[in-house]
Amino acid sequence: MKVTLSIEEALVLLSETNISLTVPAGMKRCCRCKNIRPITDFSKNSATKDRLDKRCKICKKEIREANRKYNAEKSKEWREANPERFKEKRDAWMQAHPQSESETRKEWLRNNVAKVRQIKKTYKVRRKGWEVGEVDYVTILMRDGFVCHICGLDVEPDDVHFDHVIPLSRGGAHSNDNIHIAHSQCNIRKNTKLMSELPGTVTLKSG
Numbered sequence: 001m002k003v004t005l006s007i008e009e010a011l012v013l014l015s016e017t018n019i020s021l022t023v024p025a026g027m028k029r030c031c032r033c034k035n036i037r038p039i040t041d042f043s044k045n046s047a048t049k050d051r052l053d054k055r056c057k058i059c060k061k062e063i064r065e066a067n068r069k070y071n072a073e074k075s076k077e078w079r080e081a082n083p084e085r086f087k088e089k090r091d092a093w094m095q096a097h098p099q100s101e102s103e104t105r106k107e108w109l110r111n112n113v114a115k116v117r118q119i120k121k122t123y124k125v126r127r128k129g130w131e132v133g134e135v136d137y138v139t140i141l142m143r144d145g146f147v148c149h150i151c152g153l154d155v156e157p158d159d160v161h162f163d164h165v166i167p168l169s170r171g172g173a174h175s176n177d178n179i180h181i182a183h184s185q186c187n188i189r190k191n192t193k194l195m196s197e198l199p200g201t202v203t204l205k206s207g
Contacts, residue, residue: 030056032063065129114138117162125174133175137162140179149180150190150198161187165195 023029029036031054042052043060053060079086109116114137122135140162146155149163163182166172169192182190190198 028052028056030054030059032056032059061129114141121162122174125168128168133173133177135174135176135179137179140176140181143176144181146181148183148186150182150186150195153183155181155183159184163187163190167192167194170194 023036026039027036028039028042037056041056045053118135118137148155161182161184162179164172165178165180172178
């Protein structure tokens with residue numbers, strides 16, 4: 001029986017069986033998983049001969065996640081076992097970095113609410129491994145004109161929520177195109193539903 005393999009399937013098969021193979025142009029072998037991948041799957045690294053990391057992005061992400069979980073667990077264990085020592089270290093750091101509670105910083109936080117929300121949300125999204133695109137909450141406010149995309153009514157400045165039209169947990173991106181303004185109650189009511197699953201809603205076209 002004749003079996004036909006694509007180039008990609010043949011490369012994977014050869015790499016998994018450790019058969020010596022000259023890596024084609026535009027491809028690179030990961031030193032960790034041993035798979036041969038396109039060079040676009042490797043981050044840049046000026047310290048290496050080919051200026052690319054030795055490990056592919058997939059392997060680097062796996063290592064990063066494993067280290068993050070390990071360090072978080074160890075840190076939590078230490079804090080719980082040494083509450084007084086943790087408090088001392090925290091207080092010492094605060095004394096050494098008084099700017100962290102300075103009036104200038106507090107004023108900046110008050111004057112840049114949208115920016116602070118953007119930074120915190122982006123950090124949270126990256127930690128969960130979800131897709132992150134360009135997000136500018138001021139641009140979203142200007143685009144939507146303080147109109148709730150769920151009910152179609154005006155939103156007061158102190159009641160603005162930013163809703164992911166396609167929820168992150170369902171494959172939506174954290175990007176300007178997928179984020180629209182909503183009332184706090186409308187956003188809570190929608191939760192992780194799609195607009196098509198929420199009765200009595202108004203879908204607005206973005207400008």
